[in-house]
Amino acid sequence: MELRHLRYFTVLAEELHFGRAAARLHMAQPPLSQRIRDLERELGVELFDRGRRQVTLTEAGALLLEHSRRVLESAESAQEAMRRLRPGENGVVHVGIPPDTMPVTLRTLLHEFAERAPDVLVDLHELTTDEQLAALREGSLDAAMVRHPCDISGLDSSPVARRALGVLLPVEHPLADSEQVRLRDLNGQPLVIFPRAMAPMLYDHVLSICRAEGFRPGAIRHARNPNFVHGLVLAGRGVHFNEPPPGEPRKGLVWRPLEDSPLSWRTSVVWVPRRRHAAIDAFAAVATTGLAAAGHHPEEPPQRDEKPSY
Incomplete structure (x- = not known):
């Protein structure tokens, strides 16, 4: 039994008219009739009473309709889940954050991201800076919120935000x-x-x-x-x-x-340049907003002849 046969059956069971069902399925009526006959032979039952003036479901057809709707809904849910696992738009973005991220940062980040990219899921991973960088380079993370100084060679970074300790x-x-x-x-x-x-x-x-x-x-x-x-x-x-x-x-x-x-925490979002997409840009922007909500400020470059501020 194929999913397409169940779709044909379900549409015909809803329309109870071969012509209308064929139109909904964007196919001719004879192939639809043949597919329904194939399904009935496979199951060994008649699914429809075919009268001259109307088509009605048999008892077996009504029972199959209950099952076929659940099967088709499950199949659609599985397809949606797979679609949302794709990175970027209409998918999921895998990101890392430090274990001691402030609650207000996390709350702001998630709320802001949901508004900016409502069709993208955020898959958060609580990881240390070095764990995040390793996962980012291996490809299991799309972006990482890391503490500096750290080795970000070959990576792009958002502006650094500073919070005094x-x-x-x-x-x-x-x-x-x-x-x-x-x-x-x-x-x-x-x-x-x-x-x-x-x-x-x-x-x-x-x-x-x-x-x-x-x-x-x-x-x-x-x-x-x-x-x-x-x-x-x-x-x-x-x-x-x-x-x-x-x-x-x-x-x-x-x-x-x-x-x-x-002493200070100096934090930014980093990512692999060749894997950059719109969801990463959105995450970097909302991470900056979330850090600001917890008291972080954009780091100013040190003035010439002055000791850098850390």
Whole structure:
């Protein structure tokens, strides 16, 4: 039994007239009659009572109509699913985002993208910068929202957005009441930071800035899960650098900005130039809007003879 035979049968069952059914199917009436006869022979039943003045469904025909509609609907759903898996317009765009992306960024990004490209699905993947770059180059991602510095050789990038970082401290910390914290005043204290494997260039960059500003951690502890990070800070096992929390910090913790903003998240969307399409452009635009909603600002190029701002 072929799907086209079920389509012919279903249209005839709805029209109950060979001429009208043939017109809907854009075919001549004799081939339609032959296809219905073929289907009846295959099933071993008569599907229609063919009178001189009218065509009616038999009991077997009515039963088959129920099944054929479900089969055809399932086939159409499968075709639609496959169509939406195509990249770009009327398809799906596979993108990566950092694991600690702020909720307001994610909400804004998804809402804005739905308005810009209503026929395109966003397949989000929570991945580290290096995981995103590897997936992008392998072809399993269309675009990636990455933290700089990182190796984007051979890739195109949207403008970089910057968000200054502060320090997360336990409330009993001597610097907890300060309006701002200087990195050198943290010298010798343990640091809680993401594992280097997540973003090696960014990891090395953060520690390099810390050393340049007079902060050499007495110990380094690695954590990627926010609950684990907060637990270590609460327990006095280290300080942690991150952007301001979306609300009040967890009980027992305080967040303080760093003097002169020496540390920041620098984020952009990157993609492979030859695979660029309209959905990637839309994602890059809404990602910029989403980052702005979380307090990121376009990064200005450093002035000549000035130290770059990171």
